[in-house]
Amino acid sequence: MEIIWHGHSFFEIKSKENKNQIKTAIDPFSPEIGLKPPRVEADILLISHDHSDHNYKSIISGNYFLIDIPGEYEIKGVFVKAIKSFHDKSEGKERGENLIFVIETEDLRVCHLGDFGQKELNEKQMEEIGGIDILLIPVGGVYTIGAKEALKILEQLEPKVIIPMHYSLPKLKIKLDPVDKFLKTLGIKSLVPERKLSIKKEDLSPDEAKIILLEPK
Numbered sequence: 001m002e003i004i005w006h007g008h009s010f011f012e013i014k015s016k017e018n019k020n021q022i023k024t025a026i027d028p029f030s031p032e033i034g035l036k037p038p039r040v041e042a043d044i045l046l047i048s049h050d051h052s053d054h055n056y057k058s059i060i061s062g063n064y065f066l067i068d069i070p071g072e073y074e075i076k077g078v079f080v081k082a083i084k085s086f087h088d089k090s091e092g093k094e095r096g097e098n099l100i101f102v103i104e105t106e107d108l109r110v111c112h113l114g115d116f117g118q119k120e121l122n123e124k125q126m127e128e129i130g131g132i133d134i135l136l137i138p139v140g141g142v143y144t145i146g147a148k149e150a151l152k153i154l155e156q157l158e159p160k161v162i163i164p165m166h167y168s169l170p171k172l173k174i175k176l177d178p179v180d181k182f183l184k185t186l187g188i189k190s191l192v193p194e195r196k197l198s199i200k201k202e203d204l205s206p207d208e209a210k211i212i213l214l215e216p217k
Contacts, residue, residue: 007216017077034173048114079104135159138166140176
């Protein structure tokens, strides 16, 4: 599996099922936020909620299968579960609903939290999500959880690999906390960003969670 981050919450996951490469795109953003989104071809497109920094479908090409409502799906051997959650701490009264995605492919379970804004996951959400190998988690605060709440989510899910997203970037017009604030809560002074993550099930450590920073590509 290959995971590429295009900035904000926009990810591209490339995996192989039955010798065919499947491309999954998640939460593409509009250029109005100050970043330039790349054009991406996809077989599956996941949209966590209908805000312009997450739903910019026009840069996604291909005959893709769109998932933007809760449910369980199988597309070309990739399993996706879309789980209802809230964009804020007031059960959606401020910013509405959000989808959490669990993607199962190549014997790995990847969770993308979208614009998750609750203080923590509730019991039903925890049960629906289940065990997670790789967690893509917002950490920038303001419109989502910040560093403190993210730490609580890590305690709840206990992922083996953690990739922060939705934080302050150069040219981003949305004011968010820097990723360093999140890293400091984990006792990490700095990390060297990687261009992409190439990973297999056997690469996962059973003993210690790994934090990976990705460069926007």
